[in-house]
Amino acid sequence: MRKQRRNSVVAKSQKLDPILRIETKRDTNVKCHRDVTQHHDYDVQSFGVLQTDPRSVIESCQSRCDERKRGKLGLQRFGRVRGSVEERRNSGHHNHGAGLHLYALTFVSLFVSMRRMGSNFWLFATTLFSSVFAFLFVLL
Amino acid sequence: MGVPLNMVLLSEGLPFLVVTIGFEKSIILTKAVLSAALDTRRPRPQDSPMLAAQKVGVSSTPMQYAVQVAIQEKGYEIVRDYAIEICILAAGAASGVQGGLQQFCFLAAWILVSTAFSFSTFYTAVLNIKLEINRIKRHIALRQSTGKMTESIDALREL
Numbered sequence: 317m318r319k320q321r322r323n324s325v326v327a328k329s330q331k332l333d334p335i336l337r338i339e340t341k342r343d344t345n346v347k348c349h350r351d352v353t354q355h356h357d358y359d360v361q362s363f364g365v366l367q368t369d370p371r372s373v374i375e376s377c378q379s380r381c382d383e384r385k386r387g388k389l390g391l392q393r394f395g396r397v398r399g400s401v402e403e404r405r406n407s408g409h410h411n412h413g414a415g416l417h418l419y420a421l422t423f424v425s426l427f428v429s430m431r432r433m434g435s436n437f438w439l440f441a442t443t444l445f446s447s448v449f450a451f452l453f454v455l456l
Numbered sequence: 457m458g459v460p461l462n463m464v465l466l467s468e469g470l471p472f473l474v475v476t477i478g479f480e481k482s483i484i485l486t487k488a489v490l491s492a493a494l495d496t497r498r499p500r501p502q503d504s505p506m507l508a509a510q511k512v513g514v515s516s517t518p519m520q521y522a523v524q525v526a527i528q529e530k531g532y533e534i535v536r537d538y539a540i541e542i543c544i545l546a547a548g549a550a551s552g553v554q555g556g557l558q559q560f561c562f563l564a565a566w567i568l569v570s571t572a573f574s575f576s577t578f579y580t581a582v583l584n585i586k587l588e589i590n591r592i593k594r595h596i597a598l599r600q601s602t603g604k605m606t607e608s609i610d611a612l613r614e615l
Contacts, residue, residue, distance in 0.1 A: 415471040415472050415475070416471050418471065418475045419470075419471030419472075419474050419475060422474055422475055422478065422479065423474075426479045426482075426483065429483050429487075430483070430486070433486055433487060433490055434490065434590075435586065438582075438586065439486060439582075439583075439586060442578075442579060442582040443479055443482045443579065445578075446482075446571070446574040446575060446578045446579045446582075447477070447479070447571060447574075449574055449578070450567055450570035450571040450573070450574045451567055451570075453570050453574075454563065454566045454567050454570050455461075
């Protein structure tokens with residue numbers, strides 16, 4: 317009885333599935349719409365045009381949709397994934413990007429200023445060596 | 457020293473650590489040493505810092521003079537900057553703010569102390585070697601150019 321109900325739910329979800337819209341280009345390129353997959357997961361969200369077998373992509377998308385529509389567990393998973401995506405977008409990602417930019421700019425400015433003072437490479441390298449030695453000395 | 461070190465915190469905080477510590481002290485000292493080395497090459501007026509260093513009565517080679525003059529000029533500023541940064545980071549480590557700031561400030565303060573030590577020993581020695589290499593290169597270039605000049609003068613005399 318429960319199995320029949322589950323099968324009917326799965327069949328209904330496959331039939332009425334408004335989420336799954338996949339276009340096939342030629343034979344191998346599969347384009348997946350961004351609005352289709354943005355609520356699912358990172359790997360599905362990130363692909364634009366894939367060079368893989370279209371059947372496997374369709375099957376994976378179907379399985380994800382079925383899992384989502386299967387019940388409370390799927391909804392919980394959907395909420396958790398979507399929450400984690402928004403949290404990652406809003407909170408720390410941009411700040412860490414700015415930190416990485418400053419990190420790179422520090423080394424670039426050191427190299428440029430040492431080069432302006434007449435040393436091509438070695439003063440820059442020894443400055444880095446001394447700092448790395450100090451860092452390791454504190455850590456170890 | 458009783459402070460737990462989280463590797464995730466370390467890997468995420470490494471860019472901020474580098475930006476906090478920075479390399480501006482070594483740039484300031486290098487600039488001062490190189491400009492002092494240029495000054496020692498030029499003919500000097502009576503009240504130059506080189507003569508002041510000679511009056512104090514220390515070292516003999518021009519490279520040591522250059523380093524000494526540079527440290528006399530910029531040493532106070534560098535030590536003051538180090539002291540201020542270490543005090544600020546120590547205050548951050550003692551503030552008790554949870555979430556990684558305490559560990560970050562503690563690590564950054566100790567790295568600054570260690571960097572100051574290696575800066576005053578290792579980096580100054582490397583800078584001295586670099587100045588000696590520059591002097592040797594200049595000397596070799598000067599000798600080669602004078603040798604070429606004498607050869608060309610001999611060739612002109614033969615003509």
